[in-house]
Amino acid sequence: MRVDVITIFPDYLAPLREALLGKAIDKGLLDLGVHDLRKWTYDVHKAVDDSPFGGGPGMVMKPQVWGEALDEVCAGATPRLIVPTPAGRPFTQAVAQELAGESHLVFACGRYEGIDQRVIDDAATRMPVDELSIGDYVLVGGEVAVLAIVEAVVRLLPGVLGNPASHEQDSFSDGLLEGPSYTRPVVWRDREVPEVLRSGNHAAIARWRRDRALERTFERRPDLLEALPDAELDKQDRKL
Numbered sequence: 001m002r003v004d005v006i007t008i009f010p011d012y013l014a015p016l017r018e019a020l021l022g023k024a025i026d027k028g029l030l031d032l033g034v035h036d037l038r039k040w041t042y043d044v045h046k047a048v049d050d051s052p053f054g055g056g057p058g059m060v061m062k063p064q065v066w067g068e069a070l071d072e073v074c075a076g077a078t079p080r081l082i083v084p085t086p087a088g089r090p091f092t093q094a095v096a097q098e099l100a101g102e103s104h105l106v107f108a109c110g111r112y113e114g115i116d117q118r119v120i121d122d123a124a125t126r127m128p129v130d131e132l133s134i135g136d137y138v139l140v141g142g143e144v145a146v147l148a149i150v151e152a153v154v155r156l157l158p159g160v161l162g163n164p165a166s167h168e169q170d171s172f173s174d175g176l177l178e179g180p181s182y183t184r185p186v187v188w189r190d191r192e193v194p195e196v197l198r199s200g201n202h203a204a205i206a207r208w209r210r211d212r213a214l215e216r217t218f219e220r221r222p223d224l225l226e227a228l229p230d231a232e233l234d235k236q237d238r239k240l
């Protein structure tokens, strides 16, 4: 997978070259390009923003600069353009799975009040454009959202995670939140690991884990239970 990021703060994306994602780059599973938007400015001040038509606070990112940047970065085989924004559709594990199937993602990092809408509308005539939200809050720019989205997507690529089984047991992969986990010692500050997990009875362990996941989902994210297809809940689940 190739990922390109266009931003006025390229250093913000340095963490993508660390740890697991850094290894994915070394293994050739991920090609990462980070581009400074100011490369496409054309005035002595390298201006990337201007005042909003219609007035109001803040600044809007200039269409000319973004247009040139996207023309160059998106040239060649059609990429999918991702624009993190509070006004986007929710970025979920399902969307991460969908994006993991793409061969080329380009991320546009907005700042200030956002990017001139015509940039999005123009790009959408040539490629798929997804405006995605990582949550109902406002960041100063898209860079942090790109870190989150790229990490969630790239960890799903074959060969990136040591043990492929680990993302099968992800939270959300079966529509439920992950339950509690434990490791040694058996007792820590007078708290003992649940007996069933040390029983070796795999059916009982699976049942216990499912029950804890259902309980936690019910307590913290009842909305996810609503979304579960009926078939997903077996009769033992319904007793909870």
Ligand SMILES: COC(=O)COc1cccc(COC(=O)c2cn[nH]c2)c1
Pocket: 083, 084, 085, 086, 109, 110, 111, 112, 113, 114, 115, 116, 120, 131, 132, 133, 134, 135, 136, 137, 138, 139, 140, 141, 142, 143, 145
């Ligand atoms: C067309 O889209 C744009 O112009 C995007 O512009 C902006 C402006 C300010 C901040 C951001 C970053 O995204 C978030 O704050 C965000 C994403 N998810 N939850 C919060 C993006």
